[in-house]
Amino acid sequence: MIEDKNQQRTDLSQLGEFGLIDHLAKHFEVTQQSTIKAIGDDAAVMEFGDNRVVVSTDFLVEGVHFDLSYMPLKHLGYKAVVVNLSDVYAMNAEATQITVSIAVSNRFPLEAIEELYAGIETACKIYNVDLVGGDTTSSTSGLIISVTAIGQVKKGDEVYRSGAKPNDLLVVSGDIGGAYLGLQVLEREKEVFKVNPNSQPDLDAYTYIIERQLKPEARKDIVKLLQELEVKPTSMIDISDGLSSEILHLCKASKVGCDLYEDKLPLDPQVISTSEEFNMDSTTIALSGGEDYELLMTISQEDFPKIKANPNLTVIGFITDQASGAHLVTRGDQKIALTAQGWNSFDKD
Amino acid sequence: MIEDKNQQRTDLSQLGEFGLIDHLAKHFEVTQQSTIKAIGDDAAVMEFGDNRVVVSTDFLVEGVHFDLSYMPLKHLGYKAVVVNLSDVYAMNAEATQITVSIAVSNRFPLEAIEELYAGIETACKIYNVDLVGGDTTSSTSGLIISVTAIGQVKKGDEVYRSGAKPNDLLVVSGDIGGAYLGLQVLEREKEVFKVNPNSQPDLDAYTYIIERQLKPEARKDIVKLLQELEVKPTSMIDISDGLSSEILHLCKASKVGCDLYEDKLPLDPQVISTSEEFNMDSTTIALSGGEDYELLMTISQEDFPKIKANPNLTVIGFITDQASGAHLVTRGDQKIALTAQGWNSFDKD
Incomplete structure (x- = not known):
């Protein structure tokens, strides 16, 4: 289907990342009462009871966002957490939990993944956030990390x-x-x-x-x-x-x-x-x-x-x-x- | 560093996915009062005020989890959402929001990504969840989708x-x-x-x-x-x-x-x-x-x-x-x- 030469074909680079998000997001309507802020800020904001919960998510792709020839895996794990927490703090919120998912090719031994998680653990300790979930899977090439950070902020204190x-x-x-x-x-x-x-x-x-x-x-x-x-x-x-x-x-x-x-x-x-x-x-x-x-x-x-x-x-x-x-x-x-x-x-x- | 032949090298396949998660998770301590359940169930459970918020996340990797030669992109988008919502329902919770991140190589034109998001949108409508965030980035090969689902459940109603x-x-x-x-x-x-x-x-x-x-x-x-x-x-x-x-x-x-x-x-x-x-x-x-x-x-x-x-x-x-x-x-x-x-x-x- 993607290979069909007769289809209209717009190169993704014409739009750029923000253009692509805007383009894709415009079809989506917000229907849940608990959704306060959807796409378009550093993090999404939801209201559960009297609390506002913020959620932010980021991808880090080997060869695009990092180069393992000078980025030690421990530093990479640390940085993957920090860049997401930064989005939570940008909402004036306190970061409380993260989930980390990795897709990893079999060129990485367990010891390499342990290094990565040692960095994640250090970041969790320093920033006082809990790792609460994630997914690990194999990839056909390289390492991909997806981190989601969760935080909370008192209603009215959030900053957009x-x-x-x-x-x-x-x-x-x-x-x-x-x-x-x-x-x-x-x-x-x-x-x-x-x-x-x-x-x-x-x-x-x-x-x-x-x-x-x-x-x-x-x-x-x-x-x-x-x-x-x-x-x-x-x-x-x-x-x-x-x-x-x-x-x-x-x-x-x-x-x-x-x-x-x-x-x-x-x-x-x-x-x-x-x-x-x-x-x-x-x-x-x-x-x-x-x-x-x-x-x-x-x-x-x-x-x-x-x-x-x-x-x-x-x-x-x-x-x-x-x-x-x-x-x-x-x-x-x-x-x-x-x-x-x-x-x-x-x-x- | 990964290339160092003197390092201990344990193949990831020896552990398997669940073994890997268990192995990595054991170093992590829970310190946040709001963390009710971290790694080890279908979703994490957090308490914000009187509400329990559940979060689940999954990776879908081309060549590992799906084959685009018979999986139309619209179906793939739909399925990527559904498999995450399923984890939220397995906690006896109501799914309320999702975030979707994609890493995509330049062999995909915009129209292909639109198809994918059309499927995501359909799932959002049918299951009444809001798309509230995500990240789009380029990948060096293939398509990778990461979905995080957020839900809520009345305290005491969650099922582990x-x-x-x-x-x-x-x-x-x-x-x-x-x-x-x-x-x-x-x-x-x-x-x-x-x-x-x-x-x-x-x-x-x-x-x-x-x-x-x-x-x-x-x-x-x-x-x-x-x-x-x-x-x-x-x-x-x-x-x-x-x-x-x-x-x-x-x-x-x-x-x-x-x-x-x-x-x-x-x-x-x-x-x-x-x-x-x-x-x-x-x-x-x-x-x-x-x-x-x-x-x-x-x-x-x-x-x-x-x-x-x-x-x-x-x-x-x-x-x-x-x-x-x-x-x-x-x-x-x-x-x-x-x-x-x-x-x-x-x-x-």
Whole structure:
């Protein structure tokens, strides 16, 4: 049936991942009273009794999302959990349980799978979540991991992508761009290793950014911090694909625009020095890098005094009306339209 | 790291799927108060407020779980949902939401994925569940589907595998063995088609069993029926791997034995006639076939009057103590030990 040459054939790459989800989701209606939020945020939200339960799920595919030649299986297990927990925290919820399913080819011995689960176990302990289920099956090629994270949040405390209002402040946790540059360093070392397997890489100058790539952390602490500061963000999303792409998701869902300030982007010194070494622009990396798993949020201006002294949170811009569009304000005070790939340097206004 | 020849190497096939899950799960502790039941049943059970939420997840891998040469994508989408809902119903719960993740290679055009989702949508409508999330990604080979089903059940109404008691009746819904025989017919037709692509198969004699394979249904109606009959099973499991294997799961979890009566096995006439045609023993097929997605349960003897007139439920045996073991009582009144593969004909007592 798929082989029928007369059928209409639209290549999946024409749509892209988000286009595909939107396209497929539009047929589906919500009928259950308990469904509060279906497709379109970091996690789904359901109401059972007085509790709101959030569920998020992700696939990690060998050769697409990870390369086992430099990603140890233990780190992979850890990361697979963390990227899902990050989606739960992005709803301002507490992560409580996960399920993990794996499809695995017979080139992996039991000891390899044990390594993977050792990483999963470490993540469960550190983030205090229970592994409650899953499925294991064989695959015809490679390793595929599917993780579903479950969390809970008090009714009314959940934060969606859609709540940002003009004049809200755009805030990001931690620093960004490190995970992407860590990957660049690892890929360079892989190439060096192919040429000379006896080379001993000196990675001391890159420890932070390599750890950002291999062992990212989800910002459970930020959800707790916001509670302590008594700040409820008006909108929130986690940074998995890159700051620019996430800002655009948030603006689209909230029907707003924004001004993002280049000179406010929080960059680690290793990100700046390694960008220079790779001859890359650190702003491009911060905007497009991805995999930082920091939280991007908007907060009401009146909450600014509560967060301004906090080293974990940086104000990087503010929300405007939708007609104004989403822009980067450069160090040279130019306004450039943001695009999912960072920004469009041909679209100056 | 995986390639290191000095490492200990245990082949995954030595453990099998259940052995692997048990092996991996034993390291994990439950720490969340909201976790009522983690790994080891058809679904996990969590408590949020006064509600119990159940979550079940399954992988379907092309070349392992399905063959697209005779499984239309729409049917595949439908089946992927149904097999997960079946796990929720096996907890005596109501299924309310699903998430669906797919990894797909670029040999699939958008139209193929739309077919798959059309099947998913049909299942959502028929079973009244909402699609609330998921992930789409590319795969290096083939199609992989991961479905997570979420359901709810009033506290105290949930039914585990572990509640069976000696003298309870062993009851099965519907009839069994059809899905496996349907697969045999489809595989035979595929071989015929390879030799003669112009052959026009006449499948009229096999409509029921082919539908059992291609479009299985989950027994939502049985959960409702049990409520109406005011019967709460003492234990329950869905039949995905074969009656014999599921009985052993149930006996192990409940620490009991059982006597299963060969002459009580509910078989459709098409199962009997097609078994004969394939020169296969219909009892073997009923015990080992799998994929019927019927519910296997135990009920207290005092509930027997409530179910005895019901055409959807068949008493097939009774529970004994653990020391007695799990046995098939044949038509010739022989007692044969049940094994996961059906029964062990060398182990008569």
